[in-house]
Amino acid sequence: MAQTRSSQEKDIYRPEPATLAKVQPVTEMESFFELRLDSGKELGHMPGQFVEVSVAGIGEAPFGVSSSPTRQGSFHLLLRRVGNVSSALHRLKAGDKVGIRGPFGKPFPVDDAMKGQDILFISGGIGLVPVRSVIQYVFDHRRDYGAVTILFGTKSPADRLFVDETDEWKRQPDTVYLESVDRADASWKGNVGVITTLMPKITIDPVRTVAVICGPPIMYKFVLMELNKMGVPSERSYVSLERHMKCGVGKCGHCQINGLYACQDGPVFRYSDLIPVREAFR
Amino acid sequence: MMTREIRIIPLSEMPAFVGALMQGHKVLAPTRNDDGLCVFAWLAAPEQADWTCGIPQVPPKQAFLPRTEILFTYHREKGRETITPPPAPEPQIALGLHPCDVQAVKVLDAVFSAEPSPDQPYLARRAATTLIGRGFTEQDPLVFCRELGIDPMDNRDCDAFLVPLAGGQAEHTTSRMALEILTDKGVALRLAYDGFPKAGVEDLAAIAEARKQSAARGVPLLDMAVIQRRLENIFNSDLWNRIHEPCVGCGACAFLCPTCHCFDIQEEVMGQDGARVRVWDTCQFDLFTRHASGHNPRLSQKERSRQRIMHKFSYGVGKFHIPFCVGCGRCIAVCPAHNDVRQILKEISDFK
Numbered sequence: 001m002a003q004t005r006s007s008q009e010k011d012i013y014r015p016e017p018a019t020l021a022k023v024q025p026v027t028e029m030e031s032f033f034e035l036r037l038d039s040g041k042e043l044g045h046m047p048g049q050f051v052e053v054s055v056a057g058i059g060e061a062p063f064g065v066s067s068s069p070t071r072q073g074s075f076h077l078l079l080r081r082v083g084n085v086s087s088a089l090h091r092l093k094a095g096d097k098v099g100i101r102g103p104f105g106k107p108f109p110v111d112d113a114m115k116g117q118d119i120l121f122i123s124g125g126i127g128l129v130p131v132r133s134v135i136q137y138v139f140d141h142r143r144d145y146g147a148v149t150i151l152f153g154t155k156s157p158a159d160r161l162f163v164d165e166t167d168e169w170k171r172q173p174d175t176v177y178l179e180s181v182d183r184a185d186a187s188w189k190g191n192v193g194v195i196t197t198l199m200p201k202i203t204i205d206p207v208r209t210v211a212v213i214c215g216p217p218i219m220y221k222f223v224l225m226e227l228n229k230m231g232v233p234s235e236r237s238y239v240s241l242e243r244h245m246k247c248g249v250g251k252c253g254h255c256q257i258n259g260l261y262a263c264q265d266g267p268v269f270r271y272s273d274l275i276p277v278r279e280a281f282r
Numbered sequence: 283m284m285t286r287e288i289r290i291i292p293l294s295e296m297p298a299f300v301g302a303l304m305q306g307h308k309v310l311a312p313t314r315n316d317d318g319l320c321v322f323a324w325l326a327a328p329e330q331a332d333w334t335c336g337i338p339q340v341p342p343k344q345a346f347l348p349r350t351e352i353l354f355t356y357h358r359e360k361g362r363e364t365i366t367p368p369p370a371p372e373p374q375i376a377l378g379l380h381p382c383d384v385q386a387v388k389v390l391d392a393v394f395s396a397e398p399s400p401d402q403p404y405l406a407r408r409a410a411t412t413l414i415g416r417g418f419t420e421q422d423p424l425v426f427c428r429e430l431g432i433d434p435m436d437n438r439d440c441d442a443f444l445v446p447l448a449g450g451q452a453e454h455t456t457s458r459m460a461l462e463i464l465t466d467k468g469v470a471l472r473l474a475y476d477g478f479p480k481a482g483v484e485d486l487a488a489i490a491e492a493r494k495q496s497a498a499r500g501v502p503l504l505d506m507a508v509i510q511r512r513l514e515n516i517f518n519s520d521l522w523n524r525i526h527e528p529c530v531g532c533g534a535c536a537f538l539c540p541t542c543h544c545f546d547i548q549e550e551v552m553g554q555d556g557a558r559v560r561v562w563d564t565c566q567f568d569l570f571t572r573h574a575s576g577h578n579p580r581l582s583q584k585e586r587s588r589q590r591i592m593h594k595f596s597y598g599v600g601k602f603h604i605p606f607c608v609g610c611g612r613c614i615a616v617c618p619a620h621n622d623v624r625q626i627l628k629e630i631s632d633f634k
Contacts, residue, residue, distance in 0.1 A: 012399050013353040013547070013558065014365060056356060056363045057556055059549040061574070083574030097361055217577055243579065244571050246547050249399035252563070253544030254570060256589070257579075259597035264399075278517050282579040 012249050015054045015099025021074055022094055027159055030126065031090055033077040037100065043075045046107035047133035048240055048268040052248045053077070053085065054099030055092070061085035062245040064130030064267070065103065070140035078129045078161060104248040106268050108134050108212055108238055110141075113270075117210045118146040120202075120232070122223050124153045124195050124215025128161050130240055130267075131214050139172055148175040149202050153195030153215070157181050157188045176202060195219060199226045206231035213271075214240040220281045224271060237271035241280065286463040288481035288489070290447075293333065293457055295478070301328035302474035303375055307412070310345045311377040312338045322376075333446075333456065336422045337380050337610050341540035345376045346390055346407045353403060353547070353558045368403075371410040375471075378416040378444065381436045382427035382608040386540030387413065388439055392602040393543055403560075412467045415440035416459075419492060424611030426624055428501045432608060435496035442468040447488050460489050504627060506595070506605055512630050513596040517588070521633060525626055526587035528619035529566075535613035535621075536564035536590065541606045544570070565589045591626060 022034035037043060043051070045065050054060040061083055067076035079086045092098070108114065119138055123131040138145050150169055154160050160179065170177040178198045180191035191198060195215065211232055213223055220239060227237055243255035243262035255262035257279045260269075274280040291299050303309050309325045312335035320335035322342040356363040379387070387408075394404035418434040421427075427434060437443035442463050446456040461475055481489070516522075536542040546563035549556060563570060566586050572578040580586055598606035607623065614622050 010400075011354075011367065011402050013403070013560075014367070017363070054558075056358055057549065057551045060547060060558070080575075086574065095361075097363065099363070217579070242573060242577075244573050246545070249401075250396065251394065251399070251401055251543075251545075252547065252560075253565060253593075254546075254563075256565075256593070256597070258592070259600050279579060279585075282581075 013101070013247070015052070015060070015101045018098050018100045020092055020094050020096050020098065023092060026078065026161055029082075030078060030080045030161065033079065033089065034074050035077065035098070035100070036074045038097075042069065042072055043100070043103055045069055045075070045103035045133075047110055047137045048107035048130055049103035049105050050130070050245075050248070050263075050267060051077075051100050051102035051104070052245075053089065054101070055085055055088040056097075056099070058088040059085050060099070060101070060246075062104075062248060062263070064133070064240070066129045066132050068133050068136035068140060070137055076132075078126065078132075080126055102248060105263055106266055108240075108268050109210075110134060110137050113236075113238075114138075114210045114212075115144055116146065117236075118205060118208045119148050120204055120209050120211045121148070121150040121152075122195060122199075122211060122213045122215070123151070124219045125155065125159065126161070127213075127215035127219070127240075128152055129214075131212060132162060132165070134212055135169065139169075142173065146174070146208060147204075148172065149204060150175070150177045151195060151198045151202070152177075152179045153182070153198065154179070155182045157185055157190075178202065194222070196222045196226045199223075199230065204230065204232075207233070207236075209236060211237040213237060217242065217282065224281075234272035234275060235270065239269055239271055239274070240267045241269060242267070284464075286465075286469055288463070288485070289461045289475045289478040290481050290485055291459045291461055291475070291478050293459065296331065296333060296459065297328040299328075299461075299474055299478070300325065300331045300377070303377065303471065304328060305473070306373060308372055308374040309377055310342055310374065331377065333378075333459075335378075336418070336420070337383070337425060337612065339538060339612060339615065341386065341538060341610070341612065342376050342379055342383050343386065343390060343540050343543070345374060345411055346387070346394075346404055347543055347545070347562070349562050351403060351560045353560055355555065355557045358554045358556070371407045373410050373412075374407070375412045375414060377414045379413065379440070380418060380427075380610070381415055381434050381438075382425070382430075382432050382610045383540050384413065384415050384439050385427075385432050385608045386610070389541040389598070389602070389604055389606055389608070390543055392604060396602075412441045412471065413439070414442045414444065414468075416444040417446060417492065417496070419446065419496065422611060424614045425609060426504075426611060427609035428499070429504045429624075430506075430605065430607065430609040431503055433496055435493050437462055437464060440468075441465040442471065445489050445492055447485065447492065460485055462489075505631070506599065509595050509627060509630055510599050512633055513592060516630065516633055517592075519633065521629060522584050522588045525591070525621065525629075526582075526584040528621060529583050529587050530619055531566050531568070531583050531586065532618060533564040533566040534616045534618070536566055537562055538612040538616050540608060540610055540612070541594070565593070591623075591630075595627070595630075 250264040320338040321340035394401040
């Protein structure tokens with residue numbers, strides 16, 4: 001048992017200082033943030049993990065890391081302006097200080113279950129944010145994986161994220177990138193319809209494919225039904241679930257999903273493990 | 283547990299003993315508040331400790347998990363923050379805990395020491411605490427710790443333990459306390475107890491008799507394994523509709539529960555200075571699970587009432603092999619809707 005709090009490395013609630021290297025609006029509601037830890041160290045995360053970001057005077061909130069650990073020197077977040085902390089972060093500029101705790105949670109199994117497999121990415125809206133970390137990781141270890149298929153759906157063309165980068169993804173070897181919008185505007189020439197309307201357009205080998213899924217709560221049920229039709233086993237589908245998290249270390253209770261804690265047992269779960277978990281897709 | 287020694291303290295001398303404990307320790311003990319209600323509170327004077335209290339309505343968990351606790355403070359200057367950790371906790375004594383409240387501390391210990399992220403603020407307070415339990419010969423009508431296998435005379439997991447003894451003419455009235463010293467932390471209180479006489483042969487016999495009588499008061503045990511199994515199968519049952527219907531979602535059951543430990547982390551700001559604080563929170567509130575987007579995975583009080591029961595009797599047992607309920611009866615006493623966890627457990631057990 002700890003004697004005192006003198007061993008500050010062990011204080012799980014103490015954030016470490018970081019500096020915003022870049023802040024860039026992406027859509028009306030979302031901005032991109034590049035951060036560096038003031039210690040000069042790497043964040044040390046794996047794709048799918050999250051950090052708790054502190055804004056002094058406002059508070060702390062969890063956000064999925066959007067960049068791959070293979071891209072060293074900084075890490076990325078992309079936030080929608082909806083809560084106290086995300087709104088405060090949108091008021092900051094490059095050079096401003098924030099606090100970071102983490103990385104926390106279970107990542108996508110990029111080095112085990114996904115290795116050597118075809119990868120199907122399915123993301124809706126800002127669900128692409130943590131998935132981008134996995135996509136970058138896969139492209140940075142391209143030979144370790146088979147065919148890559150990326151499906152991305154948003155409400156409207158203006159809500160698309162990482163537009164320049166998704167153009168690059170299309171040009172990667174053995175890669176299919178498809179996007180769709182729920183509602184088109186006059187300029188839109190691409191697919192229209194919810195994300196599941198993209199799924200019949202692709203050809204995959206269901207028993208060689210691992211699916212990586214992240215999107216709004218409503219999306220999972222329909223995507224998982226469609227994957228089932230396509231023959232992808234539930235053991236090969238991984239989802240990242242959103243919950244209201246506070247402590248990030250399995251104590252505060254907020255993110256509980258039945259007996260699981262999203263912050264520690266997740267946020268990435270294998271779908272087959274969630275089938276008996278009644279509160280998972282709510 | 284090996285008893286190191288036993289001292290006898292006349293009830294009239296208890297303020298002297300408590301006063302001696304207060305030298306060098308903060309002391310949390312049963313006391314009466316301004317409304318005459320028994321609560322666990324930090325003593326300002328030794329006479330405030332009240333030995334007529336049964337199970338105080340406010341539990342002792344505040345000794346380890348304060349209602350509001352500063353995790354760190356910070357000072358902002360030129361866009362930079364200097365973070366200061368709070369001072370190390372002072373030595374403290376949690377005095378007069380009913381064995382069911384001691385069991386609740388074990389639940390908190392399990393949660394807050396769990397790997398991979400042991401909770402330093404909790405563990406530091408816990409390490410700074412000497413736990414003095416207290417035996418009870420009578421059981422309050424709302425208390426059902428015996429049904430959960432907790433003997434109200436059991437001194438396990440305590441550093442010291444008070445056994446109430448009757449004596450003289452008034453044979454049914456507590457006239458003195460036998461103080462059992464059980465651990466090194468207990469021995470460290472020597473200055474406070476050294477002036478009191480060691481237990482004699484008759485005292486030892488009286489203590490043994492009190493334990494024997496308590497153990498003999500057998501009650502049918504709740505079958506926690508059956509309850510846990512049944513909970514697995516009735517997640518979507520109508521039962522939850524009945525249970526949650528009268529619930530007003532006030533959260534009193536959770537705040538007064540000695541094992542409920544969920545918390546929120548908030549920010550307090552005064553100009554350039556601020557603090558990150560942790561405060562008690564409860565799964566009974568809508569905001570507890572609501573995302574910033576507005577989406578709420580536990581939409582109604584039905585899901586929230588169910589969560590409370592599931593966490594106590596299913597998830598907690600699954601993860602830590604210990605029920606998150608100790609039968610103290612506080613939630614029964616305070617529920618404005620008269621929800622009774624004993625009745626709920628019966629319905630779950632009987633559910634077909």
